[in-house]
Amino acid sequence: MELFKSEKIYDFMSKRNIFISISLILIALSLFSIFTKGFNWGIDFKGGIEIQVKFDKQIDLGEIRKIVSKKFSSPNVTTFGNNNEILIRLNVNAVSNDVQKSLENEIKNLLKPLGNAEIRRVDIVGAKVGNELKEKGLNAFIFSIIGILIYVAFRFEWRFALASVLALFHDTIISLGAVSFFGIETNLDVLAAILTLMGYSLNDTIVVFDRIREQVRDSKVNDLATLINEAISKTLSRTVLTSLTTFFVVLTLFLFGGEIIRPFSFTLLVGIIVGTYSSIFIASPLLIWLGFKIDDYRKRLAEIEKRKREKEKLREMYQGGVV
Numbered sequence: 001m002e003l004f005k006s007e008k009i010y011d012f013m014s015k016r017n018i019f020i021s022i023s024l025i026l027i028a029l030s031l032f033s034i035f036t037k038g039f040n041w042g043i044d045f046k047g048g049i050e051i052q053v054k055f056d057k058q059i060d061l062g063e064i065r066k067i068v069s070k071k072f073s074s075p076n077v078t079t080f081g082n083n084n085e086i087l088i089r090l091n092v093n094a095v096s097n098d099v100q101k102s103l104e105n106e107i108k109n110l111l112k113p114l115g116n117a118e119i120r121r122v123d124i125v126g127a128k129v130g131n132e133l134k135e136k137g138l139n140a141f142i143f144s145i146i147g148i149l150i151y152v153a154f155r156f157e158w159r160f161a162l163a164s165v166l167a168l169f170h171d172t173i174i175s176l177g178a179v180s181f182f183g184i185e186t187n188l189d190v191l192a193a194i195l196t197l198m199g200y201s202l203n204d205t206i207v208v209f210d211r212i213r214e215q216v217r218d219s220k221v222n223d224l225a226t227l228i229n230e231a232i233s234k235t236l237s238r239t240v241l242t243s244l245t246t247f248f249v250v251l252t253l254f255l256f257g258g259e260i261i262r263p264f265s266f267t268l269l270v271g272i273i274v275g276t277y278s279s280i281f282i283a284s285p286l287l288i289w290l291g292f293k294i295d296d297y298r299k300r301l302a303e304i305e306k307r308k309r310e311k312e313k314l315r316e317m318y319q320g321g322v323v
Helices: 013-036 061-069 097-101 103-114 127-155 158-181 188-218 224-256 262-281 283-289 294-319
Strands: 048-055 076-080 082-090 117-125
Touching (some): 013 158, 013 262, 013 283, 061 076, 061 082, 127 158, 127 188, 158 188, 158 283, 188 224, 188 262, 188 283, 262 283
Antiparallel strands (some): 048 117
16 A cells, blocks of 8 residues: 555655754754653652542542641642542652551541542552662663664664664654643653654664665665655655554554553654654754765675675685685
């Protein structure tokens, strides 16, 4: 199935300054939101206690907050999915170790005057554990970037590696900016979504880079912009179809998966859109700005092919008893 004719060459590179300008604006807005508004950290990272409560009727949040405040200091009370389900967040320091053991019963007794309350879950994460998770999450991101740099540089060339990593930073910053702007709870699910997005976006970029390499090797054209246009045009249907398929699956999770999985699905939704955009409009133009030279790359490929033939010739001679 083809959404776009593979024979038709679309001139993406002539608009590359427009695409880069759009991306720079989105990155600037994302960084502004991240540094001014910050993230809505979940208990995974900041530590604390979360109690999810389901009532058999709609209850006023002010009443719940007033009742819980009698026992615990500074509770944060919000709805969770619908008006009957409530999420109560408590500072882990506000609750003694003895109370933590019987917290479920304590909360249930406090809320009893408001109606039938079902405690659906209680999550407790210490502040120290939260800081450790932040550190490990950052390490996972850094090691992923280093691994990607090594892999792409080994498989292609260092400019391809740098372009792919810059595109990944582009995708990650904009996705995190959306998480910050919309106040999505930033927890381990969001971190998992970011790491998943990195792999997904890199896969799309590698497909395009692979076709660019083939075009450089097989074509006699010496204009890099023309070769990039040909490569992107030939992979466009595959890229868009793959992204649409994944997008609709994640959209279903976002709409019907419930509140628990919403941070993960939202981050992936944004990431799929941004990742597909960057694979087509950002990663490849970066090769031009990084000074990728077709002639130098062809010479390198010729040397690799020459060494390969020499090794094959020596192997044949050895097998034939000549050496």
